[in-house]
Amino acid sequence: MAAASPRLADQIREELKCSICLELFTRPKKTLIDKKQETDNSIIHTCNQIVQKIKQSTYKLLSEAKENHTKNLDRIQTERDRVLADVNELSAACDRAEQELQQGWVEILNLSQQTALTDVVGKYRGKAPPTLVQTQPAVFQPTDTPVPVLGHVTVPSLPSPIPTAPTPSRTDTAEGRGHHHGNQKQGEHQPQWITFGGKGSRTGQFMYPVGVTVSDEGEIFVADRGNMRIQVFTLQGTFVRQFPIVASGGQKMKPHDVAMDGEGNLWVVGNTRFAGFAVQYNKQGRVLRKFDLQRSGWSRGVAVDTRRNHILITQTTGDWDKPHGEVLVFSPDGTFVRTVGQQQGMKYLWFITVDREGNILVSDIWNHSIYIFNEDGQFLFKFGGKGSGVGQLQDPHGICTDGAGNIIVADRDNRRVEMFDKTGKFIKHITTDVVRLQAVAMATQGQLVITNEQGHNVSIFWNF
Incomplete structure (x- = not known):
């Protein structure tokens, strides 16, 4: 048994060397994971910036379209109000004439009443009828600009060789990663x-x-x-x-x-x-x-x-x-x-x-x-x-x-x-x-x- 002890110790030493070698992979793996997350965050950030610009452009275009729409509605309303005033005046004259006829006054209409009715009718007899209001609705014309490219994922050249043993640093700890x-x-x-x-x-x-x-x-x-x-x-x-x-x-x-x-x-x-x-x-x-x-x-x-x-x-x-x-x-x-x-x-x-x-x-x-x-x-x-x-x-x-x-x-x-x-x-x-x-x-x-x-x-x- 005594002769076997040195060989057993040598085997243990070899196993320990393997364990140390395995530790060499821990630091690169962590660095790789951190870099992957950093790359993902950068892509998402760039995407969010482009989306924000698109939203701002959308709001601006919608505002311009709304302004045009409001102007057209105002133009229609102004013309409608003018025609409505004429219609109201004619309707009032007709109502007065119908009321007097119903009361049997047609034989005794005095000259002034006949003149007033004649003036109202004559005012509109030669007047041209209202025409359709001309509006200018806005039209959206999309550009032919291609979809923006966020960027490119590239693989830089390899850094200097990894050290033979990991060197502890503050960022290797949980507290360091949080900071x-x-x-x-x-x-x-x-x-x-x-x-x-x-x-x-x-x-x-x-x-x-x-x-x-x-x-x-x-x-x-x-x-x-x-x-x-x-x-x-x-x-x-x-x-x-x-x-x-x-x-x-x-x-x-x-x-x-x-x-x-x-x-x-x-x-x-x-x-x-x-x-x-x-x-x-x-x-x-x-x-x-x-x-x-x-x-x-x-x-x-x-x-x-x-x-x-x-x-x-x-x-x-x-x-x-x-x-x-x-x-x-x-x-x-x-x-x-x-x-x-x-x-x-x-x-x-x-x-x-x-x-x-x-x-x-x-x-x-x-x-x-x-x-x-x-x-x-x-x-x-x-x-x-x-x-x-x-x-x-x-x-x-x-x-x-x-x-x-x-x-x-x-x-x-x-x-x-x-x-x-x-x-x-x-x-x-x-x-x-x-x-x-x-x-x-x-x-x-x-x-x-x-x-x-x-x-x-x-x-x-x-x-x-």
Whole structure:
């Protein structure tokens, strides 16, 4: 055995060399992914600029056409008013003559009355009848300008050889990536976004989209409640696939919210007509497991504590005028673990998230506040309060956190998306004047995804 030890040590050393060699591929892969996302964002930005120019041109042409149309209508109205005055004068003369004839005065019409009638009739007897008003309606003549070319995707010459060992840098860390992609000084960049969807049941359309989550690979999963399905898109808004939400026995379920677990599987909560469920799917839509929930007329939210592999589900009970909100914690097999937030006076809870430290964040719609608990369920603090001022909330819905721990809230009735730091201090408005916001989700690549119930669409924000 003693003679075999040196050979075994040599084998281990060779294995270690292979492991070090494999590490050489990690940095190029990350760089390639980052460059791909940068290229995609640049293409979308250029497209948005061209679309904006086309919209501006459209508004200008429509304004010119409207101005021409108004002038033609005014011309017709002026001529109509002139002719109407003549018609009214003749009609009045006829009415007087008919009235006098009916009274038997035809024999005693005095000279002045006959003269007046004769003058009116004579005034119009030789007058030319009105002619058709000549209008000049505008005509749109499209140009023969070819469709603008966004640009070209080129492959530059290879850079200098990759170093034999990766050199750590600040941008290799999670904090560094967050700083690089999304923490520029406020005002340095204007937020950019794309919006897709629209009301309907066809592929890519929505009927009241609610919950949303994003996988590590950058796929967006949207809970399309009215159509009782999950739709999947890329971070560029391209449709990928869809699958129905089925609870049991083929019965479809209306989804309320959706979340991703540590293994890349999907958890969906919702109701059928008679029962509530939490269902786990793989990314292709195959049911993996499910467990029953108490049937409720209130919507539910779901989040996953990936460190403990716990499923967190919001629950609201009670009458409509006296609701009570709490968070239920389950293991993936449906075993109940504990309840969070029973003593904090929370009312109507829907959306929930778990940050990187395991803290539980939940939005209370009725109390207009965000409640924060630690990973053991102990209450830490809350922030918000009803109002439209800085740091206040009104009917908060979706909630998520970014890589730096900042808290992002869909401030629904104030029609804005807010960013707070991890202590609840207001940082900035991400976007404003958006009606009927629902859920928000943060991609690992730095994009913010927002669902909109009234517009039946989804928006992807970056550089905010």
